[in-house]
Amino acid sequence: MIQTIVTAHYEEMSQLAADQVAAFLIKKTNAVLGLATGGTPLGMYDRLIQMYHQGKVDFSHVTTFNLDEYIGLSKDHPQSYAYYMWHHLFSHVNVHQENVHIPPGVFEKQEQVQRDYEQAIERAGGIDLQILGIGENGHIGFNEPGMDLEVATHVVPLTEKTIQANARFFTSIDEVPRRAVTLGMGKIMQAKHILLLASGKEKARAIAQTVNGHIDPRIPSSFLQLHPHVTMIIDKEAAQELQEVSSV
Numbered sequence: 001m002i003q004t005i006v007t008a009h010y011e012e013m014s015q016l017a018a019d020q021v022a023a024f025l026i027k028k029t030n031a032v033l034g035l036a037t038g039g040t041p042l043g044m045y046d047r048l049i050q051m052y053h054q055g056k057v058d059f060s061h062v063t064t065f066n067l068d069e070y071i072g073l074s075k076d077h078p079q080s081y082a083y084y085m086w087h088h089l090f091s092h093v094n095v096h097q098e099n100v101h102i103p104p105g106v107f108e109k110q111e112q113v114q115r116d117y118e119q120a121i122e123r124a125g126g127i128d129l130q131i132l133g134i135g136e137n138g139h140i141g142f143n144e145p146g147m148d149l150e151v152a153t154h155v156v157p158l159t160e161k162t163i164q165a166n167a168r169f170f171t172s173i174d175e176v177p178r179r180a181v182t183l184g185m186g187k188i189m190q191a192k193h194i195l196l197l198a199s200g201k202e203k204a205r206a207i208a209q210t211v212n213g214h215i216d217p218r219i220p221s222s223f224l225q226l227h228p229h230v231t232m233i234i235d236k237e238a239a240q241e242l243q244e245v246s247s248v
């Protein structure tokens with residue numbers, strides 16, 4: 001079931017999302033968080049850092065698993081998702097480095113990386129709260145639209161749309177990696193709770209298809225309709241194509 005909360009703007013979306021994560025961590029101090037990158041969660045991470053400095057949230061017992069990483073970028077590459085996470089969240093809060101998990105972008109044995117990542121999530125007891133952004137084409141993590149979807153962690157070629165959308169973070173589109181490693185739909189759907197964030201009119205179609213459309217691998221996010229506990233916090237631009245919405 002998808003509960004949808006529409007906010008006036010990005011800032012309100014970010015604050016509400018941070019409040020929900022903080023409330024979750026107060027209830028379950030040793031929570032396993034699934035984390036997302038991209039532009040959307042940046043405001044939420046900023047607010048979580050502020051709340052941490054105000055003593056309102058504690059990451060000392062939290063374990064994290066990131067959704068994805070670009071293939072070919074080492075963890076100190078400024079556009080890698082590992083760099084992003086340390087830069088935008090982990091270095092500013094009291095999470096323990098050994099509790100942080102991000103799939104490697106450079107590796108020798110692909111199958112082993114995929115298996116190790118899945119097993120680490122299982123050993124941690126599964127993901128309690130999965131934060132998701134959404135691509136304009138409905139991708140979640142880097143599960144790109146297609147005729148079928150992968151259950152397990154896997155390597156995926158990025159679609160032209162995703163490469164174009166993510167080119168804004170690179171000096172030129174040629175620098176955007178063409179492949180990524182991503183959590184599959186299985187571990188995302190097994191998360192006990194999911195919090196999806198979206199902002200801007202570019203996401204409106206994907207959000208409408210997520211909530212009101214048929215469940216279809218060509219819109220990977222539409223599978224979230226099958227999950228029992230999804231909360232979507234989206235701003236009103238991202239909500240503009242929804243059939244029925246309730247605002248905060």
Ligand SMILES: O=P(O)(O)OC[C@H]1O[C@](O)(CO)[C@@H](O)[C@@H]1O
Pocket residue numbers: 036037038039040041068132133134135136140141142162166
């Ligand atoms: O928040 P953004 O930058 O629009 O990205 C949306 C989604 O695309 C990705 O960045 C991958 O392309 C995801 O990590 C993210 O959830």
